[in-house]
Amino acid sequence: MKRYRNGEIWDFESQAPPGSVGAGVVLGVDGGTTSTVCVCLPASGPLPEPLPILSRAVGGCSNHNSVGENAAKETLEEVMAEALSKACYSRSAVRAVCLSVSGVNHPTDQQRILEWLRDIFPTHVTFYVENDAVAAMASGTMGKLHGCVLIAGTGTIAYGFTEDGKEARAAGAGPVLGDWGSGYGIAAQALTAVMKAHDGRGPQTKLTKNILELLNLSSPDELIGWTYADPSWARIAALVPTVVSTAEGGDEVANKILYDSVQELADSVIAVVRRLRLCGEVADGKETFPLVMVGGVLEANKRWDIGKEVVKCISKVFPGALPIRPEVEPAVGAALVAWNRYQYTSECNGVREADSPRISVVQ
Amino acid sequence: MKRYRNGEIWDFESQAPPGSVGAGVVLGVDGGTTSTVCVCLPASGPLPEPLPILSRAVGGCSNHNSVGENAAKETLEEVMAEALSKACYSRSAVRAVCLSVSGVNHPTDQQRILEWLRDIFPTHVTFYVENDAVAAMASGTMGKLHGCVLIAGTGTIAYGFTEDGKEARAAGAGPVLGDWGSGYGIAAQALTAVMKAHDGRGPQTKLTKNILELLNLSSPDELIGWTYADPSWARIAALVPTVVSTAEGGDEVANKILYDSVQELADSVIAVVRRLRLCGEVADGKETFPLVMVGGVLEANKRWDIGKEVVKCISKVFPGALPIRPEVEPAVGAALVAWNRYQYTSECNGVREADSPRISVVQ
Structure with a gap:
């Protein structure tokens, strides 16, 4: 059994009486660059609504590209241990784990994490290791991996x-x-439009006044220093609400930027749907499929609704797209993937069958 | 007198007999992020062809944004001292200095460098502190600051x-x-076009095969790791010859990228010419003006000649644009600015008049 610097990660198991193992539990982990969330659900079904979430634990970054292999592992192990501890279960109660972690892009990434999970949990546990898109998808489809998820944040x-x-x-x-x-x-x-308006390459735009005011700068020239002072993508992306409100105010340049971006986002969904034939075997068919929409860019709009415009674009090509805005967090999506996977395994083993939770479709 | 860590910068002045002060010398410095070059010319005119370059010294980076104020100053002082030492002149022989340094964007940058120059050189020396675009412009116009320079490298x-x-x-x-x-x-x-062809968002392109071969990668997915492994802009820009050769091979995607970029480059010149009325007082007039073209993107082409296409675009709007490809290096341009400035000062003081070297115009 591996031990990390805080060797007490699993010590609660020998101190507190474990909860009833009974039908056991499943764990879902949404591992991101900002934070990592683990949710614990009962492994037995059917699951009622609201979902009986037994516990929830939050940790830091678990993207191995950002913090390295060891720190990522430690964060993942800690959030899982904390979730189990809060729910008063030990590892022996775990039936399935879904780790949906950003930075997992290749089979070699999956393999490394799987080996390490097998080192921690009992041999009968089912594992599912995937990209963080899986948790996002499942948060909209209540655990079923079918359809397309569009994530648009930073x-x-x-x-x-x-x-x-x-x-x-x-x-x-x-x-x-x-x-x-x-x-x-x-x-x-x-920002480019502001620079172009300033030096005469592009039309004037209210983005200039609005962005300079927001950043407390007096001239577009100062944007150069502001931009390169900090390489964080999230810091630049935080200007989106200003672009949206400028477009809502009728500015043509801001409107063109948003319409172009809507087309880019729609194009990425259209490419995936076409390659996977999610619309049916006929090219550009009309069969229905879930389209889960996640992330600040698709959510935080008022009059100018980027998400709604993206759906409009996609629906022109694939009228069967069923847009879904998730009502649960991605970690719950991951836990539902683990839950579904456990049901499927049990079913194959002839144990029993359980109803999948209802998929919530919104327009 | 300031001394830096190598206090011996100016020690040669007390050791070697200084060259004849006579009419004196001028210094031109082209300070960049990669290297810094100083050239020494006689201050007396007219200058014959080829130019009587007395000495040349090369140092490292002198962009204060990259290496900080002190290291930038030290590099600049070292290259000037080395150029004077090689030409066997002391500081008392210097009549004018043109420092054309990247990262000099605000009057405050100029002021700081001027104060420091006044600390090094005798009081009668004329200084000219500017952005590195000045050296590039002057390298095409043999020292005369009139017209537009387009620099396109990284x-x-x-x-x-x-x-x-x-x-x-x-x-x-x-x-x-x-x-x-x-x-x-x-x-x-x-690179974006390769990713879009790979995931179905864009048309297929020979850029995929050509770029992957160049980088010794087996799949476009590996481009993500390659791209973010090193944030150097120059490393990405080094792919330009492959884009050009792919366009020459008839690839439509590569051709569109080059034509779009030609328009972007032309737009930046058009904006400057229009704002400064370099084409005459009538909007979009036909008066002639020098258009100096500098940098790898404008030079290294064969059948697909980006520079030629940019000139075509600009000439449609401003038929008076006279394209110039410099025959001397930017540091010589800076030295010629110093030389011109010294002639002007002398003329104002009634000393004498000198002919400016001929401007070389190429098609």
């Missing part, structure tokens, strides 16, 4: 799943490689 | 000068702020 990615286990992605390669529909992409285009 | 900027001393610039705000005609911009668009 970055953007479209990720699709067929019912028979095929996957495809589009975009998600970061700002240098052209994610222009992301929060960063929208804000960078707005 | 980055891009258009910089213009009127005969009565007005200046204007366009672009030059780096990749985040939309310098899409730069080497970095062209290469980033090519």
Whole structure:
């Protein structure tokens, strides 16, 4: 059994009486660059609404590209231990774990994490190790991996799943490689428009006044220093609400930036749906599929609703797209993937069958 | 007198007999992020061809934004001392200095450098402290600051000068702020096109095969790791020759990227020329003005000649643009600015008049 610097991670198991193992529990982890959340659900079904969340634990970054392999592992192990401890269960009660972690892009990443999970948990536990898009998808479909999820926050990615286990992605390669529909992409285009208006390459725009006021700068020239003073993409992306409100005020330049970004976001979903034939076997068919929409860019709009415009664009090509705005957090989505997977395994073993929670479809 | 860590910078003055002060010398410095070059010319005119370059010294980075104020100062002082030492002159022989240094963008930057120069040189010396665009402009016009210079290497900027001393610039705000005609911009668009072809958002392109072969990668997915492994803009910009050769091979995607970039570069020149009325007092007039073209993006082309296409674009709007490809290096341009400035000062003081070297205009 591995021990990290805080060797007491699993010590609660020998101190507190474990909860009834009974039907056991499942764990879902949403591991991101900002934070990592673990949720514990009962492994037995059917699950009532609201979901009987037994516990929830929060940790720091678990993206191995950002903090390195060891720190990522430690964070993941800590949040799982804390969630189990809060729910008064020991590892022997765990039936399935879904780790949905950003930075997991290759089978080699999955393999490394799987080996380490097998080192921690009993041999009968089912594991599911995936990209963080899985948790986002499942948070909209209550655990079922079928359809397409569009994530648009600081970055953007479209990720699709067929019912028979095929996957495809589009975009998600970061700002240098052209994610222009992301929060960063929208804000960078707005900053560019301000520079172009300033030096005579582009039309005048109210973005100048609005962005300079927000940043407390007196001239577009000062934007150069502001931009390169800190390389954080999130800091640039934080300008999106100003771009949206400027567009709402009727500014043509801001409106063009938003419409172009809507098209970029829609294009990434369309590419995934087409490759996976989520719309049916006919090219550009009309079959229905869930389209889960996640992230600040798709959510935080009022009159100018980026998410709604993206859905409009996609629906012109695929009228069967069923847009879903998740009502639960991604970690719950991951826990529901673990729950579904456990039901499936039990069913294959002839134990019993359980109803999947209802999928909530919103317009 | 200030002394830096190598206190012996000016020690040669007390050891070697100084060269004849006579009419004295001028210094031109081209200070960049990669290297800093100082050239020493006789202060007396007219200058014959080829130019009587007395000495040349090379140092490291002198952009204060990159290496800090003290290291930048030290590099500048060292290259000037070395150039004077090689030419066997002491500081008392210096009549004028033109420092054309990248990172000098505000009057406060100029002021700081001027104060420090006054601390080093005798009081009668004329100083001219400017952005590195000045050296590039002057390298094409043999020292005369009139016209527009377009620099397109890893980055891009258009910089213009009127005969009565007005200046204007366009672009030059780096990749985040939309310098899409730069080497970095062209290469980033090519990488984006490869990602889009790979995930189904864009048309297939031969850029995929050519770029992956160049970088020794087996799949576009690996471009993500390659791109973010090193944040150097120059490393990305080094892909430009591959984009050009792919366009020459008839690839439509590569051709579109180059034509879009040509338009971006032309737009920056057009904006500067229009603001400064370099084409005459009538809007979009036909008066002639020098258009100096500098940098790898404008030079290293064969069949697909980016520089030629940019000139075509500009000439449609301003038929009076006279394209110049400099035959001397920017440091010589800076030295010629110092030389011109000294002639002007002498003339004002009634000393004598000198012919300016001929401006070399190429098509």
